[in-house]
Structures are given as C-alpha cells and as structure tokens.
Amino acid sequence: MSILASQTHHADNGPADATNWWRQAAVYQIYPRSFADSNGDGIGDLKGITAKVPYLKDLGIDAVWLSPFYPSALADGGYDVDDYRDVDPKIGSLADFDAMAAALQAAGIKVIVDIVPNHSSNRHAWFLEALAAPKGSPARQRYHFRDGRGEHGELPPSDWTAAFGGPAWSRVDDGQWYLHTFTPEQPDWNWDNPEVRADFLTTLRFWADRGVDGFRVDVANLLVKDLPAELPSKQELDAMDRASGTHPLMDRDEVHEIYAEWRKVFNEYDPPRFAVAEAWVETAERRAKYASPEGLGQAFSFDLLLADFNAAQFRTIITDNLDQARLTGSTTTWVFSNHDVTRHATRYGLEPLNGRPGKPGVDWVKAGGPREALDVEGGLRRAKAATLLMLALPGSAYLYQGEELGMHEVADIPAGRRQDPSFFRGAEYDGLGRDGCRVPLPWEPSGPSFGFGTNGAHLPQPDWFAEYAASSQEASDTSTLNFYRQALALRHELQGAETLEWSGSGDEQVLHFVRPGGWHVVANFGTAAVELPDGKVLISSGGFQGGKLPGESTAWLRA
Structure with missing residues (x-):
C-alpha cells in the first residue's frame, strides 16, 4: 500500500489544556437507571456509579455524560423533569451526586450533565401553578396554552402530531390546550418568557457551582417557537423550509440568542464550562451555529451513526465534518x-x-430480535473496526455504556415490561422503541441481574448477557473490554494537534490517514486481507498476519 498524501485537514488548536479538554475528549455516556444498582431495588443509582469509578478510570475515558437523574415520573426515561435542581430520590440525593462527582474528578474524569430545556414535566411546580391559574395568567405564559378550535373549543389548536405519536396538544380542565412536542407529560416551555430564561440560567449556575464541567443540551434546536394566531396545518408545516432559520417550531435563528446568554454564564467560571448541543438540523451549516464559540461551543454530529459500514460513506462524512469544524473553530x-x-x-x-x-x-426488532437473523460475530467485528477508526479521528469521541463490552441490542422485551413512550404511542423508534439499548448492564456472568444489583433489573436481561459480563472480560486479554481499554490508552498517548492527512491506498475498500507523529490508521471495509504499510502495529481490531490486515478490521501503526 503506497502512502500518497492527497488531502490535509487541520485546526489551529494544539493538544488539549485545562480550558480545551473537551476538544479531543473521549466521553462515556451513562444512562443512570441502567448502569449499576447499589441498593437492590432494580434501578441504577448514583452510589452505583460511584462504586464503578475504578472501572471507568481503567477504561481510560476523559469525561462522563450523565443522562437525566432529576426527579421524574419517567414518562420519557427521565427527560420529563420535575425539578432541574435536585436528584430523583429513587436514584440518590444531592449529597450522593456531590460524592459521585468528587470521586470521578479525583480519578481525572470530567462530569457532564444533561439539561432538558425544551420542556418540563407536567409535575413541575410551574406547570402545576399554570393548571391552577386562570386563562391568560402569567403562570400560563411560561408554557404554550391556547384556546381550542370548534364551536366550544373542543378541537386542538392545530392538527400537529407529537414526536412519539398522538396529538401535540392536550386539553386541561378549563378547556384550554397546551403544546407538547413529545408526550403529554412533557409540556413545552415558552422561551419568549423572561422568567423561563432566567430560571434556566439559575439552573446552569446551580450545577456549575457544584463543580459540573459541562452540559449536554437536549433537543437544543427546538426551544424557540413562532406561534401566530392562525396556526399552520400539519401539511403546511411539513412543507416549510427547515434550513432557513424561519421554521415555526425548530432551528429558529432566535435560539442562538438564548445560547449566547448561556455562554456568558459558562464564561463566568474558570475554566469556562463546556456544552454540546443535540441538534438534529437539516444542514452542516445550521449545526455549526450551535457549535459557535459565542454559543454552546460544540454540537453532535450523528452522520457516522446514520452511515453504513462503507468506506466511501465514512470518508465523505469525515471530510465534511472536519471541514465544518475547521470553519467554526x-x-x-x-x-x-x-x-x-x-x-x-x-x-x-x-x-x-x-x-x-x-x-x-x-x-429485526419488530420480529423480536431473533439471534439466528443477526450476524452476531460480524456485527461486533465491524463495530470494533469502526470504533477504532473513530477513536483515531481529531475531535471528541462519544461512547455509550455497554459498547465497550460488545453488547448487542435486546429486542425481545415483553410488551408489559417496556417503558419507552414511543412504543406505547405508536412511534417507531428502531422498531419497538428504545428500551433495547437501555437494558441494565451485565457486570457478572450470573446472579439475579448479572451483577447489576442484588434483586433483578427494571428491564429484563436476556440469558446471553452472561457472555458479555464485565468481570469475565476483564480477565481476558482478547475481550472487547480490554480492546477498548488498550485503544483509549493509546489514543491518549498518540494524540497531538487536530490534524489528519489522507493517504491514497489504491483500494476503494480501504481508508488510510496519518495523524501527527507518524500515527497511521488503516481501515479495511472489504472482506479480503490487505497489505499494511511499513511500521509497528500498535493495535488491530481484527489481528494481523504476515503484514496483512484482515477484512473488516482497523489497525493503528507507528511509521
């Protein structure tokens, strides 16, 4: 394989420092209710996370992102928040949070918390106040309340549908309706209301004052809405341009005024607090606005998540995303x-x-996830190859709990045990909802919940979880867990400036690029083995033999 430089991508920033730690961080997402259960009630908790800090340190991550742990009725997995400045008693207390954060940070792991600004829960104190208040009251103006259509207001203000199915409006006792982009238990905030804006600044300071290092911002593109007296129909809404910043319900330009206010709060701290936007928007240019240094600073790219295991798709996505990052800084x-x-x-x-x-x-999910219809070994082989490629790229790598164990989706969850509102309300998120990726982790190969806790788990775990137990993998040099540990350790050792230089391979199934210091990365998306360039192989997802890299594998080399 020849090494012919064809294109270079770079940013001006060097290695991470105390302020810029996030630029090339490996961030591990924890779904708290499914990570580790310390008291045997079947629900993961903050003390469970604290007990696993040594595991997280050994994994080699830079930061933990915690999905919502706030008081919640769990109408949507904790994204229906009752109180933004407290911890759900079922998973701990503020004292437990402080102890967990201290343990993580003592281990060199930053703490990122999830902020849910588009909606509260219907049990939030301000929504309860709104329900008790009359029409047109200041309490109702914190949300989007409207009179209905029809002779007696019996019809919703519009025919819009919610993201999880069903109507986007729900009626209250006095006949008015309120807007909810998601479930009826998640009323949308009115971000034109100064009280709402001020209260979220208080929330950001509350957690930053507790030492939180950053924030992941849920559906960051949905906050600002333009709701005229005559609302458009669903058909009219669907036909509107989503890439101009003028759509009534999403990705409006005005949302960046909010994040500019947040940035001022972040910059009150030393080092400044970090934020990353979850913003499903139409174009890379629109997404870049959320990553502005005057705003949140970083925005999720889900482009690789949506791609096939395909060399051409990966190269295009990597090139486009690095170009966008360079332009935004x-x-x-x-x-x-x-x-x-x-x-x-x-x-x-x-x-x-x-x-x-x-x-x-x-x-596959709808059919109950038959194992015989899934290429279990091939799926994991390709996943490890893709992940090793991803971990070598400039930028932040976001990992989800359990992927370091090579875990597969759990599809055969009985209807009576499911929790995801998208299942119950008719929306097809990956077939039958998102519960299959939220099943509690297997820490041990046996026991009532495979070591998750002492008394079962809130979502059922299949028998095959025994094969993926963390304790068993720790003892195996060839396990997926130890592969992740080795890759993350090497990533820290090898990382330098945010540069990437593509090299020609002469094979359309192979991607080859070089990072500073002679760090070569070769990814073989084909099924036939390919020649590796000269150099010392540091790690390979699929092994190597006779100077060749097997199919569906990635290797790192030092030239």
Missing part, C-alpha cells in the same frame, strides 16, 4: 451509539441502512 463529535438508537454492533450485523427504506434493525 470547534471540533466535531463522533458517535455510533447512544440511549436513543439501536446499538451499532447490532446495526452492523443486519442489512445496510442506506439504499433501502426505513432504519436499520426495524424489521
């Missing part, structure tokens, strides 16, 4: 799995996404 993010999508080891074990309708895994 931010760094891009790389992610394959999270709490909202089918695990990537499973996606890569099914038919490709692109070139066919629907999403990968939908039919």
Whole structure:
C-alpha cells in the first residue's frame, strides 16, 4: 500500500489544556437507571456509579455524560423533569451526586450533565401553578396554552402530531390546550418568557457551582417557537423550509440568542464550562451555529451513526465534518451509539441502512430480535473496526455504556415490561422503541441481574448477557473490554494537534490517514486481507498476519 498524501485537514488548536479538554475528549455516556444498582431495588443509582469509578478510570475515558437523574415520573426515561435542581430520590440525593462527582474528578474524569430545556414535566411546580391559574395568567405564559378550535373549543389548536405519536396538544380542565412536542407529560416551555430564561440560567449556575464541567443540551434546536394566531396545518408545516432559520417550531435563528446568554454564564467560571448541543438540523451549516464559540461551543454530529459500514460513506462524512469544524473553530463529535438508537454492533450485523427504506434493525426488532437473523460475530467485528477508526479521528469521541463490552441490542422485551413512550404511542423508534439499548448492564456472568444489583433489573436481561459480563472480560486479554481499554490508552498517548492527512491506498475498500507523529490508521471495509504499510502495529481490531490486515478490521501503526 503506497502512502500518497492527497488531502490535509487541520485546526489551529494544539493538544488539549485545562480550558480545551473537551476538544479531543473521549466521553462515556451513562444512562443512570441502567448502569449499576447499589441498593437492590432494580434501578441504577448514583452510589452505583460511584462504586464503578475504578472501572471507568481503567477504561481510560476523559469525561462522563450523565443522562437525566432529576426527579421524574419517567414518562420519557427521565427527560420529563420535575425539578432541574435536585436528584430523583429513587436514584440518590444531592449529597450522593456531590460524592459521585468528587470521586470521578479525583480519578481525572470530567462530569457532564444533561439539561432538558425544551420542556418540563407536567409535575413541575410551574406547570402545576399554570393548571391552577386562570386563562391568560402569567403562570400560563411560561408554557404554550391556547384556546381550542370548534364551536366550544373542543378541537386542538392545530392538527400537529407529537414526536412519539398522538396529538401535540392536550386539553386541561378549563378547556384550554397546551403544546407538547413529545408526550403529554412533557409540556413545552415558552422561551419568549423572561422568567423561563432566567430560571434556566439559575439552573446552569446551580450545577456549575457544584463543580459540573459541562452540559449536554437536549433537543437544543427546538426551544424557540413562532406561534401566530392562525396556526399552520400539519401539511403546511411539513412543507416549510427547515434550513432557513424561519421554521415555526425548530432551528429558529432566535435560539442562538438564548445560547449566547448561556455562554456568558459558562464564561463566568474558570475554566469556562463546556456544552454540546443535540441538534438534529437539516444542514452542516445550521449545526455549526450551535457549535459557535459565542454559543454552546460544540454540537453532535450523528452522520457516522446514520452511515453504513462503507468506506466511501465514512470518508465523505469525515471530510465534511472536519471541514465544518475547521470553519467554526470547534471540533466535531463522533458517535455510533447512544440511549436513543439501536446499538451499532447490532446495526452492523443486519442489512445496510442506506439504499433501502426505513432504519436499520426495524424489521429485526419488530420480529423480536431473533439471534439466528443477526450476524452476531460480524456485527461486533465491524463495530470494533469502526470504533477504532473513530477513536483515531481529531475531535471528541462519544461512547455509550455497554459498547465497550460488545453488547448487542435486546429486542425481545415483553410488551408489559417496556417503558419507552414511543412504543406505547405508536412511534417507531428502531422498531419497538428504545428500551433495547437501555437494558441494565451485565457486570457478572450470573446472579439475579448479572451483577447489576442484588434483586433483578427494571428491564429484563436476556440469558446471553452472561457472555458479555464485565468481570469475565476483564480477565481476558482478547475481550472487547480490554480492546477498548488498550485503544483509549493509546489514543491518549498518540494524540497531538487536530490534524489528519489522507493517504491514497489504491483500494476503494480501504481508508488510510496519518495523524501527527507518524500515527497511521488503516481501515479495511472489504472482506479480503490487505497489505499494511511499513511500521509497528500498535493495535488491530481484527489481528494481523504476515503484514496483512484482515477484512473488516482497523489497525493503528507507528511509521
């Protein structure tokens, strides 16, 4: 394989320092209720996370992102927040949070918390106040309340549908309706209201004052809404341009005025607090606005998550995202799995996404996830190759709990045990909802919950979890867990300036690039073995023999 430089991507920033630690960080997402249960009630908790700090330190991550742990009725997995400045008693207390954060930070791990600014829960004190207040009251103006249509207001203000299915409006006792983009238990805030804006600044300071290092901002593109007296129909809404900053419900330009206010708060601290936007927007240019240094500073890219295991797709996505990061001065993010999508080891074990309708895994999940229909070994092999490639890229790498164990999606969850509102309300998130990627982790190969706790788990764990137990993998040099540990340790050792130089391979199934210091990365997306360039192989997802890299594998080399 020849090494012919064809294109270079770079940013001006050097290695991370105390302020810029996030630029090339490896961030591990924890879904708290499914990570570790310290008291045997079947629900993961903050003390469970604290007990696993040695495991997280050994993994080699730079930061932990905690999905919501706030008081909640769990209408949407904790994203229906009752109180933004407290901890759900079922998973701990503020004292438990402080102890957990101190333990993580003592281990050199930053703490990122999830902020949910588009909506509260219907149990939030301000929403309860709104329900008790009359029409047109200041309490109701914190949300989006409207009179209905029809002779007696019996019809909702519009025919819009919610993200999880069903109408986007719910009626209250006095006949008015309120808007909820998601479930009825998640009323949307009115961000034109100065009280709402001020209260969220208080929340940001509350957690920053407790030492939190950063924030992940849920559906950051949905906050600002333009709701005229005559609302458009769903058909009219669907036909509107989503890339101009003028859509009534999403990605409006005015949302960046909010994040400019947040940035001022972040910059009150030394070092400044970090934030990353979850913003599903139409174009890279629109996404870049959220990554502005005057705003949140970074925004998730889900492009690789939506791609097939395909060399051409990966190269285009990597090139485009690095170009965008260079223009904004931010760094891009790389992610394959999270709490909202089918695990990537499973996606890569099914038919490709692109070139066919629907999403990968939908039919498989609907059928109950038959193991015989899944290429279990091939899916994991491709997932490890993709992950090793991703960990070598400039930018932040976001990992989801359990992927370091090589876990697959759990599809055969009985209807009576499911929790995701998208299942109950008819929305098809990866077939039957998102519960399959939220099943509690297996820490031991046996026991009532495979070591998650002492008395079962809130979502059922399949028997095959025994094969993925963390304790068993720790003892095996060839395990997926130790592969992740080795890769993350090398990543820290090798990282330098945010540069990437593509090298020609002469094979359309192979991607080859070079990072500073002679760090070569070769990813073979084909099935036949390929020649490796000269150099010392540091790690390979699929081994190597006779100077060749097997199919569906990635290797790092030092020239």
